[in-house]
Structures are given as C-alpha cells and as structure tokens.
Amino acid sequence: MTAQQIAVPDLVDPKSHLDHDMIEVWRRLRAEEPVYRHPAAAGRPGFWVISRHDDVARILRDDERFTSERGNVLATMLQGGDTGAGRMLAVTDGRHHTDLRSLLLQAFAPRALKDVTLRVRGLVRTLLTEAAERGECDFAKDIASVIPLETICDLLAVPVSDRREVLRLTKSALASDYESPGSDVDRMARGEILLYFTDLLRQRRRRPGTDPISLMATAEVGGRRLGDDDIVLNCYSLIMGGDETSRLSMIGAVRALVENPDQWRALKNREVTVESAGEEVLRWTTPTMHFGRSALVDVPVGERTIASGDLVTLWFTSANRDERAFSEPDRFDLSRSPNKHLSLGYGRHFCLGAHLGRVEINAMLDGLRTFVDDIEQTGPGRHIYSNFLSGMSSLPVTLKAAPARGADWQE
Numbered sequence: 001m002t003a004q005q006i007a008v009p010d011l012v013d014p015k016s017h018l019d020h021d022m023i024e025v026w027r028r029l030r031a032e033e034p035v036y037r038h039p040a041a042a043g044r045p046g047f048w049v050i051s052r053h054d055d056v057a058r059i060l061r062d063d064e065r066f067t068s069e070r071g072n073v074l075a076t077m078l079q080g081g082d083t084g085a086g087r088m089l090a091v092t093d094g095r096h097h098t099d100l101r102s103l104l105l106q107a108f109a110p111r112a113l114k115d116v117t118l119r120v121r122g123l124v125r126t127l128l129t130e131a132a133e134r135g136e137c138d139f140a141k142d143i144a145s146v147i148p149l150e151t152i153c154d155l156l157a158v159p160v161s162d163r164r165e166v167l168r169l170t171k172s173a174l175a176s177d178y179e180s181p182g183s184d185v186d187r188m189a190r191g192e193i194l195l196y197f198t199d200l201l202r203q204r205r206r207r208p209g210t211d212p213i214s215l216m217a218t219a220e221v222g223g224r225r226l227g228d229d230d231i232v233l234n235c236y237s238l239i240m241g242g243d244e245t246s247r248l249s250m251i252g253a254v255r256a257l258v259e260n261p262d263q264w265r266a267l268k269n270r271e272v273t274v275e276s277a278g279e280e281v282l283r284w285t286t287p288t289m290h291f292g293r294s295a296l297v298d299v300p301v302g303e304r305t306i307a308s309g310d311l312v313t314l315w316f317t318s319a320n321r322d323e324r325a326f327s328e329p330d331r332f333d334l335s336r337s338p339n340k341h342l343s344l345g346y347g348r349h350f351c352l353g354a355h356l357g358r359v360e361i362n363a364m365l366d367g368l369r370t371f372v373d374d375i376e377q378t379g380p381g382r383h384i385y386s387n388f389l390s391g392m393s394s395l396p397v398t399l400k401a402a403p404a405r406g407a408d409w410q411e
C-alpha cells in the first residue's frame with residue numbers, strides 16, 4: 001500500500017490534526033511507510049516524515065549527520081530556517097550548544113530547583129482546594145495555565161503584574177484556540193515576547209540577580225559574553241518550553257483520568273506511584289507533536305535515503321504509540337514500565353527543563369489524588385489548533401473535595 005492509499009493529510013495544516021483520525025494514520029504509516037516523503041505544496045518544500053520510535057530516537061541522537069541549526073519545527077523549517085540558529089539553545093549544535101546548556105543547567109538542575117519544588121506543591125494545593133470548594137472550574141484556564149507559567153516566571157523573575165500577558169502571548173505564538181486566527185497573530189505574538197524580554201534584560205544588566213536571565217547576562221559562554229539578542233532568544237525559548245509542555249500535559253491528564261476511571265482509582269488508591277503516572281501522562285498526551293532536523297549528508301533510513309539538505313520531521317505523537325516500543329500503546333496505563341517515551345526529546349537536545357516539568361506534573365497528580373475525591377467533565381472543552389502542539393485550551397470539570405484533605409500531603 002502506498003502513502004497515497006494511506007491518505008496522509010497535510011501535516012502542515014493545523015486543522016488536519018483535529019479533523020482526521022491521526023492515531024490510525026500514524027499506525028498505518030509506521031507499518032507501511034515509516035519513512036514517508038510529504039509532498040511540496042503552495043510554494044513550500046517537501047519534507048520527510050519519520051514515524052517509528054527507533055528511527056526517531058536514532059536521528060535525535062545523530063549530531064554528526066543531522067543538524068538543528070536550520071530550524072527544528074515546521075513553521076521555521078518551511079520558511080527557510082530559524083533566526084535564532086546558532087544562538088538559541090534549541091537550534092544550536094556543537095560546542096556552543098554544550099557550553100550554553102552547561103550554563104543554563106545551573107538554574108535547572110534538581111538541587112537548584114529545591115525551593116521551586118516546594119512553591120509548586122504549595123500552589124497546587126491552593127489551586128485544587130479552592131477549585132474543589134467552588135465545585136466547577138475550567139481546569140485548563142483556572143489551574144493548568146497557572147502552575148507552569150507561575151513557576152517559569154518565578155525562575156526568570158518575571159514581575160507578577162506581567163504574567164497574564166506573558167501567558168496570552170505564549171499561547172498565541174505556537175497555537176490558536178480557533179481554526180482561523182487573525183493574520184500573522186503568531187508572528188506578532190513572538191515579536192512581542194522578544195520585545196518584552198529585551199526590556200527585562202536591560203533591567204537585569206543594571207541590577208543582576210540569581211535568575212537565568214542574570215546568569216546569561218553576566219557569565220561567559222565559550223570565553224565570551226552573550227549578546228543581547230542571544231539572551232533574549234533564549235529567554236523566548238525558556239518561557240515557551242517552560243509553559244506549554246507541562247500545561248498541556250496536565251490538561252490531558254485530567255481528561256484521560258475522566259475517560260479511564262480505572263486509572264483514576266489506581267492513582268487515587270495509591271496503587272501506582274506519581275512518578276510512574278507522570279511518565280505515562282507525558283507519553284499519552286505527547287504535547288509536542290514533532291521536532292525537526294536537516295540532513296547534513298545522505299543518510300539511509302529504513303529503505304529510503306534522505307538526501308543532504310533535506311528537511312526531516314520526527315513525530316513523537318507517532319513514536320510514543322509505536323507497537324514495537326510499547327505494549328498495548330493505545331491503552332492509558334499509569335503503571336506502565338518500562339516507558340521509553342520521547343515526549344521530552346532525546347540525545348543532546350533532551351529537554352533542559354525536564355526535571356522541572358516532571359516536578360509540576362507529578363505535583364498535580366499527587367494533588368489530585370490527595371485533595372480531590374472525584375472528577376467529572378461538564379462540557380466538551382476546546383482543542384487548540386496547531387501543527388506543533390497537541391492539547392486543549394479549555395476543559396470544564398467539577399472537582400469534588402476529598403473528605404480528609406491533606407492527610408498524606410507533604411510540602
């Protein structure tokens with residue numbers, strides 16, 4: 001069977017990911033054309049689509065034959081490249097990537113995040129107990145949107161008065177609540193985020209603190225100081241990455257728990273650990289659908305050859321349900337082990353904020369089983385439109401308070 005018979009939709013169109021049964025599309029691609037050539041269209045180039053877990057992982061760790069410096073998401077790759085290439089951590093390779101990552105890890109290492117972890121758990125407790133007292137809430141807006149943004153803004157020392165606007169901009173930059181957002185809304189949002197952090201950087205240069213922005217402003221990377229543009233681009237990357245993955249995973253977790261009451265009972269009755277549950281939430285929700293690379297030389301992958309210069313997209317949303325890597329991949333199983341999902345990436349570009357994201361997701365799961373007795377979805381919710389992110393921007397639910405709240409909670 002050819003890819004045409006598989007009927008692969010236009011993966012560039014955000015609407016495709018909602019209008020088609022993508023689980024079935026990915027299943028058939030993995031089985032019949034795991035290295036698929038997506039056709040060029042409307043003035044944009046074609047690109048390779050990699051759908052099997054092992055192939056995705058192999059390319060992610062292959063820094064010799066593939067590069068991130070020509071863009072790592074469809075939106076920039078199809079436009080000819082990323083303006084942050086060679087400067088922003090996510091689209092930088094080689095020694096500069098290693099040096100910059102080492103600097104930023106000082107702020108994102110588990111030891112450095114000890115106090116942040118305590119604040120996350122305190123915030124989770126407050127939000128969940130207040131929501132349970134009210135009864136009905138929009139879990140996406142009232143809870144999941146608050147925790148990761150507050151946390152990353154705490155790390156970056158973003159003033160509290162600015163945070164609501166920062167959230168609005170991050171949501172607009174990579175996805176939309178609507179099928180047809182206004183013209184250039186995403187581009188304008190990205191520009192506003194960059195301008196915001198340009199102003200914040202000026203303040204930190206005058207009065208540096210201990211946050212990552214101050215760290216980049218005062219330290220040397222590879223024997224030189226980072227320029228303003230480099231720092232601002234990395235601030236953009238940190239705020240986007242620090243918000244989206246955790247937020248969309250939390251929303252998806254609650255939806256999955258509602259749809260799988262046996263797993264809610266397993267979590268509630270402490271039959272599974274929050275660590276195991278958190279990994280399955282990341283696999284199941286896969287909030288980042290793909291990352292991209294460009295081939296530096298001709299590379300054989302499976303039965304195909306990717307030519308030097310070709311664009312390659314690596315689809316986590318398919319790899320995380322690969323029958324070759326997971327037993328019963330279409331089952332939500334909070335006790336799944338092993339769980340070698342790729343939701344946080346792999347290789348040198350493994351998510352810088354992986355530990356922080358896990359802290360947030362696990363704190364939410366622990367809070368749900370501690371402070372909430374039952375969850376009921378009260379409306380259909382709303383999916384986001386994106387070819388990069390997957391998840392919901394609205395999820396109305398009723399949370400019923402647990403009778404003995406907080407007995408097993410530690411902060």
